[in-house]
Amino acid sequence: MTFLEPALLFALPLAALPVIIHLIHLYRRRQVKWAAMMFLLMAQRMNKGLSRLRQVLILAFRVLAVAAIIFVVTRPLAGGWLGLTGGAPDTVMILLDRSASMEQQNTTTGVSKRLAGLRNIARAIHDAVGTRSRLVLVDSAVGDPQSLDKAERLLDMPQTGPTDTKADIPGMLQKALDYITTNKSGRTDVWVLSDLQQGDWDAAGGRWETLRSAYAALQGVRFHLLAYPQIAEDDLAVRVERVTRRETSAKAELLMDLRITRQAGQALVPIEVPLRVVINGAATTVKVTLKESQLVLQGQTFPIDKSLKRGWGRVELPGDACLPNNAWHFVFDEPPPMRSVIVSDDELETSGLVAALGAQADPSRKYAVTRLRSQRAAEIPWDETA
Numbered sequence: 001m002t003f004l005e006p007a008l009l010f011a012l013p014l015a016a017l018p019v020i021i022h023l024i025h026l027y028r029r030r031q032v033k034w035a036a037m038m039f040l041l042m043a044q045r046m047n048k049g050l051s052r053l054r055q056v057l058i059l060a061f062r063v064l065a066v067a068a069i070i071f072v073v074t075r076p077l078a079g080g081w082l083g084l085t086g087g088a089p090d091t092v093m094i095l096l097d098r099s100a101s102m103e104q105q106n107t108t109t110g111v112s113k114r115l116a117g118l119r120n121i122a123r124a125i126h127d128a129v130g131t132r133s134r135l136v137l138v139d140s141a142v143g144d145p146q147s148l149d150k151a152e153r154l155l156d157m158p159q160t161g162p163t164d165t166k167a168d169i170p171g172m173l174q175k176a177l178d179y180i181t182t183n184k185s186g187r188t189d190v191w192v193l194s195d196l197q198q199g200d201w202d203a204a205g206g207r208w209e210t211l212r213s214a215y216a217a218l219q220g221v222r223f224h225l226l227a228y229p230q231i232a233e234d235d236l237a238v239r240v241e242r243v244t245r246r247e248t249s250a251k252a253e254l255l256m257d258l259r260i261t262r263q264a265g266q267a268l269v270p271i272e273v274p275l276r277v278v279i280n281g282a283a284t285t286v287k288v289t290l291k292e293s294q295l296v297l298q299g300q301t302f303p304i305d306k307s308l309k310r311g312w313g314r315v316e317l318p319g320d321a322c323l324p325n326n327a328w329h330f331v332f333d334e335p336p337p338m339r340s341v342i343v344s345d346d347e348l349e350t351s352g353l354v355a356a357l358g359a360q361a362d363p364s365r366k367y368a369v370t371r372l373r374s375q376r377a378a379e380i381p382w383d384e385t386a
Contacts, residue, residue: 008074015070018062022055088129089220090186093176094121096139096160097194099167100324104195104232107321113228114162117193118154121226125151125191134185138175140167140200145179164324167200170207177214180221187220196229232321236273236290237261240315240328245304245335252306254279254332258297258315260290268292277302279313309334337366339385343377 102114109116125135135148141163154160169192180188194200215221242257260273270291277284279302288295304311310333317326340357344350350371357369372379 008070011070012067015063015067017066018059022059088132089189089222091134091136091180091183091188092125092129093136093138093145093179093185093188093190094125094154095169095172095176095190095192095194096137096154097167097169097192097200098140098160098163098165099195099197099200100162100164101195101197101200101322102228103162103324104230104235104322107232112162113195113230114160114193115155117226117228118160121191121193122151122154133189136176136179136185138172138179140169140172141165143171143175145175162324167194167197169194169201170205170211173211173215174207177211180218188218189222189224191224191226193226194228196227231263234320235263235322235325236317236320237322237325238275238315238317238328240330243330243332245309245332247306252304252308254302254304254313256297256300256302256315256330258300259294260288260297260317261294262290263293274318276316277313278316279304280308280311335365336384337368339368339370339381341380341385342369342371343374343380344371345373347371 096114096118098114102117103112105112106116125133131150135151137146137148137154137157137159138144139159142159146159148154148157173190173192176190179185237260239259239261240256241259242255244255246253246255256277258275260275268291270289273288273290273295275286275288277286284302288297310331312329312331314327314329319326342350342353342357354369354371358367360367
């Protein structure tokens with residue numbers, strides 16, 4: 001047997017509290033003798049055995065109640081004769097959420113949700129089933145089921161490392177369902193490790209009803225959810241929604257749309273956030289004030305050299321409990337020309353279309369118009385043509 005919260009077992013001595021309280025109350029009693037005491041003592045001696053048994057039973061049940069509460073809070077896991085099915089399952093599937101939000105770290109231990117969950121699952125599977133069950137991993141980045149020889153492999157595999165991706169929990173459950181039905185995996189335990197982000201679970205999506213029906217038709221499939229829903233109160237995130245290079249006769253610059261968010265649970269007091277922007281290795285820091293749960297900066301301009309036609313960059317926030325959402329990478333280039341093709345055998349009737357499509361609706365873009373006869377329509381480059 002193993003426990004997901006073994007540290008709480010140190011609280012088991014608290015089960016003796018009812019006995020201690022009972023003894024304290026016994027010593028607080030004060031004896032006062034009076035005339036009719038002999039008759040009361042005789043009656044007490046007659047009922048002494050039953051009264052003492054009742055007191056012992058009450059104390060025993062109080063002690064068991066406190067111990068049971070502590071035992072349940074430690075979240076025990078059992079296999080073999082102690083397990084619900086009386087033995088190890090044939091297959092254990094681990095569905096691992098490797099999304100960026102799982103890299104939020106515990107400020108005390110410095111361990112991420114992903115790593116803490118993997119350690120707990122590896123220890124629980126090792127203690128409960130050992131090597132008696134087939135182990136299969138389905139991670140949110142790769143998605144393909146992969147067999148493991150032992151639970152400890154979860155801690156050092158590339159397929160369990162951190163990513164900056166988003167998880168698709170319904171998709172992972174579908175992968176697990178396909179594996180179970182295709183391989184006839186027998187009695188199966190499905191472990192799901194996630195931080196319960198709404199976007200990862202897609203609760204409003206249309207796949208859940210089908211998944212519920214499919215899993216309900218299977219025999220011997222059990223689910224275990226190891227959840228880390230805690231959100232750091234000081235977590236900030238940045239996102240670059242649009243990057244455009246603009247050039248005039250005097251200068252060149254990048255126009256960016258940025259979005260900075262913070263957790264809704266925080267007290268919405270204005271805070272000053274240093275925003276570091278790196279463009280082709282050159283860094284600039286600007287300070288912005290975040291008053292609400294999010295701040296949208298549209299058309300934020302950053303000057304660049306006119307000779308710099310394309311490049312890369314990133315926007316960074318100061319480090320906090322969740323590092324992956326503190327930086328956003330981007331690339332930029334000159335806007336590609338807007339290409340249009342007119343297919344016609346009569347040049348006269350298409351002259352108006354040529355003039356309209358070649359007009360510069362956006363001064364920062366280039367426009368190209370090609371006119372082809374009908375027998376040359378197969379020459380149109382569809383991947384770059386509007």
